Amino acid sequence: MTAPRPHRAGGRPTMVDVAADAGVSLKTVSRVVNGQPNVDPAMAARVTASAQKLGFHRNALAASLRSGSRDTIGFVSADLANTFYMTIAAAVSAVAVARGIQVIMASSEEDPATERALALDLCQRRVGGLIIVPSAADQAYLGAEVQRGTPVVFLDRPGRGIRADELLIDNRGGARAAVGELLAAGHERVAVLLDAPGIFTMAERRAGAEEAHADAGRALDERLVVSGLHTPQAAREAMTRLLALADPPTAVFCGNNRSTVGALEAVVSAGADVALSGFDDFELSRLVPRRIRIVDYDAGELGRQAAEVLLQRMADPGSPAPARVLLPTRLVDRGR
Amino acid sequence: MTAPRPHRAGGRPTMVDVAADAGVSLKTVSRVVNGQPNVDPAMAARVTASAQKLGFHRNALAASLRSGSRDTIGFVSADLANTFYMTIAAAVSAVAVARGIQVIMASSEEDPATERALALDLCQRRVGGLIIVPSAADQAYLGAEVQRGTPVVFLDRPGRGIRADELLIDNRGGARAAVGELLAAGHERVAVLLDAPGIFTMAERRAGAEEAHADAGRALDERLVVSGLHTPQAAREAMTRLLALADPPTAVFCGNNRSTVGALEAVVSAGADVALSGFDDFELSRLVPRRIRIVDYDAGELGRQAAEVLLQRMADPGSPAPARVLLPTRLVDRGR
DNA sequence: CTGAAAGCGCTAACAT
DNA sequence: ATGTTAGCGCTTTCAG
Numbered sequence: 001m002t003a004p005r006p007h008r009a010g011g012r013p014t015m016v017d018v019a020a021d022a023g024v025s026l027k028t029v030s031r032v033v034n035g036q037p038n039v040d041p042a043m044a045a046r047v048t049a050s051a052q053k054l055g056f057h058r059n060a061l062a063a064s065l066r067s068g069s070r071d072t073i074g075f076v077s078a079d080l081a082n083t084f085y086m087t088i089a090a091a092v093s094a095v096a097v098a099r100g101i102q103v104i105m106a107s108s109e110e111d112p113a114t115e116r117a118l119a120l121d122l123c124q125r126r127v128g129g130l131i132i133v134p135s136a137a138d139q140a141y142l143g144a145e146v147q148r149g150t151p152v153v154f155l156d157r158p159g160r161g162i163r164a165d166e167l168l169i170d171n172r173g174g175a176r177a178a179v180g181e182l183l184a185a186g187h188e189r190v191a192v193l194l195d196a197p198g199i200f201t202m203a204e205r206r207a208g209a210e211e212a213h214a215d216a217g218r219a220l221d222e223r224l225v226v227s228g229l230h231t232p233q234a235a236r237e238a239m240t241r242l243l244a245l246a247d248p249p250t251a252v253f254c255g256n257n258r259s260t261v262g263a264l265e266a267v268v269s270a271g272a273d274v275a276l277s278g279f280d281d282f283e284l285s286r287l288v289p290r291r292i293r294i295v296d297y298d299a300g301e302l303g304r305q306a307a308e309v310l311l312q313r314m315a316d317p318g319s320p321a322p323a324r325v326l327l328p329t330r331l332v333d334r335g336r
Numbered sequence: 337m338t339a340p341r342p343h344r345a346g347g348r349p350t351m352v353d354v355a356a357d358a359g360v361s362l363k364t365v366s367r368v369v370n371g372q373p374n375v376d377p378a379m380a381a382r383v384t385a386s387a388q389k390l391g392f393h394r395n396a397l398a399a400s401l402r403s404g405s406r407d408t409i410g411f412v413s414a415d416l417a418n419t420f421y422m423t424i425a426a427a428v429s430a431v432a433v434a435r436g437i438q439v440i441m442a443s444s445e446e447d448p449a450t451e452r453a454l455a456l457d458l459c460q461r462r463v464g465g466l467i468i469v470p471s472a473a474d475q476a477y478l479g480a481e482v483q484r485g486t487p488v489v490f491l492d493r494p495g496r497g498i499r500a501d502e503l504l505i506d507n508r509g510g511a512r513a514a515v516g517e518l519l520a521a522g523h524e525r526v527a528v529l530l531d532a533p534g535i536f537t538m539a540e541r542r543a544g545a546e547e548a549h550a551d552a553g554r555a556l557d558e559r560l561v562v563s564g565l566h567t568p569q570a571a572r573e574a575m576t577r578l579l580a581l582a583d584p585p586t587a588v589f590c591g592n593n594r595s596t597v598g599a600l601e602a603v604v605s606a607g608a609d610v611a612l613s614g615f616d617d618f619e620l621s622r623l624v625p626r627r628i629r630i631v632d633y634d635a636g637e638l639g640r641q642a643a644e645v646l647l648q649r650m651a652d653p654g655s656p657a658p659a660r661v662l663l664p665t666r667l668v669d670r671g672r
Numbered sequence: 673c674t675g676a677a678a679g680c681g682c683t684a685a686c687a688t
Numbered sequence: 689a690t691g692t693t694a695g696c697g698c699t700t701t702c703a704g
Contacts, residue, residue, distance in 0.1 A: 012484055014697055025675045038673055055480045060460040062697035065397050066680050080426035083419060090417035090443060097442055105441045106433055107426060124396040144391045148348055283619040284597060350681055361691045366683060374689055398681035402696050
């Protein structure tokens with residue numbers, strides 16, 4: 001008894017409404033809307049006109065429910081507000097959007113439980129894949145999802161408990177090169193300032209510093225190694241203390257840019273003649289009042305490659321075994 | 337004739353599978369999964385056990401298709417890689433996630449067509465609301481969506497063509513305060529360095545500088561105003577030129593942090609005695625070798641409030657008329 | 673080239 | 689307190 005549904009007030013027009021208006025079948029509307037071939041041009045034009053007239057916009061949720069297609073990916077960062085991860089996120093988004101895929105972003109704030117909750121929530125939203133900066137010790141919670149075909153890529157830090165692609169920076173190699181350079185320049189006492197040793201990148205960078213010493217037939221002087229430095233202030237204080245030693249360091253290698261900034265402040269304010277070298281570039285690094293060497297890398301490239309690996313897996317689930325990719329670093333001059 | 341579907345190989349288990357396994361009805365599973373009341377505890381336990389056993393995870397897409405609920409929002413930034421917008425994005429995400437809502441982020445790269453395409457795409461994904469940093473001249477393309485109940489909030493810049501909430505920084509007031517302070521200190525010639533005048537924030541900041549002059553019974557000296565400065569380099573060159581005038585400025589107000597950095601370089605390298613004041617704080621601003629005054633604001637707060645306004649509208653579509661909120665700024669000392 | 677019918681996985685109405 | 693039925697808006701068979 002009901003009329004052909006005059007696309008209910010308040011509701012949005014559906015394909016059924018467009019079909020009714022254009023006097024064609026639902027299926028034809030679907031074909032036109034999705035740009036499928038084998039549709040009579042005249043009919044297609046009628047459908048397009050009706051769609052326009054009614055203000056029809058296809059419901060992407062319904063489409064992917066039925067077709068099983070996945071047109072979003074999830075990005076779980078450890079800290080979205082951090083410049084480094086931001087740059088990565090922007091690159092991931094750019095690659096995805098260029099292929100019609102949107103990115104849902106969230107931040108674990110370095111909390112394992114949050115990471116897990118976010119990742120599983122994204123799976124419930126049926127994302128086509130997941131890029132994760134792991135903060136949890138173990139990603140085994142994703143095992144079932146991965147097995148059912150949701151590809152996962154780990155970024156910046158390796159994941160555990162599941163086999164998945166990993167995109168990392170060559171932390172060890174970069175540190176090794178930077179410290180090697182200092183040793184080659186004749187520095188006998190090289191200080192090393194690091195954030196918490198439990199952080200994967202810090203452990204790797206420390207290992208690189210050790211390797212450089214070993215390369216030179218020497219060993220890291222543990223008295224000159226300070227760990228657990230979270231802020232420039234902490235690094236500054238640590239460096240000031242080191243400079244006050246009877247045998248102060250003549251060079252310092254910093255594990256991240258916060259340490260570099262802190263060490264720089266200490267060195268400048270002490271007027272000390274200390275060679276400075278550090279991992280990570282930073283805003284305005286060219287402006288610092290002293291020449292420094294920086295282990296630089298392309299954060300955007302990291303995100304780009306992660307997205308590309310993920311999209312590749314989504315397109316072709318039968319690709320080769322997961323691999324670890326190490327992005328190269330390079331030593332550059334900063335300051336003046 | 338078909339058996340009760342032993343949850344097809346390769347596919348994921350559905351509520352039907354869980355219901356079959358637990359020996360209850362589909363609806364009961366739905367109730368348990370969604371934590372609805374009025375379920376016998378023993379039955380609930382059976383359902384939970386079956387769900388666990390089968391590795392069931394509710395399909396959020398199907399749920400919201402049926403229920404019409406919207407549990408994602410869209411954030412269209414003008415430049416995701418920019419620290420300012422990323423800080424905002426992180427804050428938006430934090431607020432949303434705390435309420436079980438995920439954020440799809442994308443960047444228009446300041447391109448009107450991209451903004452439009454992204455925003456409409458997000459609408460097709462049936463986001464519950466949209467936060468947009470407008471780069472297009474007009475957002476009338478969202479008119480139909482807004483009318484159908486998708487709330488929109490404009491961030492950092494006002495939108496046009498539709499009525500929606502706007503969250504802006506008090507650009508004008510901040511600039512007025514900064515320049516007013518310079519004039520009160522007795523500066524007769526205040527230079528003003530700005531990015532492109534077409535940018536809303538720049539126009540506002542310039543207007544603030546004009547107001548400050550008017551307050552002091554004076555007028556902006558147009559010879560000392562330079563616009564279109566995109567980079568620190570450009571600002572540096574502009575400032576160097578101004579310093580070479582017969583009557584050089586004794587103070588400079590910079591419209592954004594890139595200009596501030598450039599002006600700073602020029603002033604320092606010329607060894608000029610010029611008071612520096614600028615909009616936007618920046619990383620390491622405390623380290624610059626000279627006291628500067630900064631118009632600072634809480635970018636995170638901007639994102640937080642935008643998210644809260646949006647979620648409020650989503651929860652209660654019948655709220656009051658859209659409003660423009662101006663976030664306060666404050667003048668702070670930086671450098672040393 | 674076009675259409676009718678079925679159903680993706682779930683929740684909303686209505687029973688019971 | 690539990691189950692039955694219908695159907696969200698779309699795509700997918702499979703027939704014409």
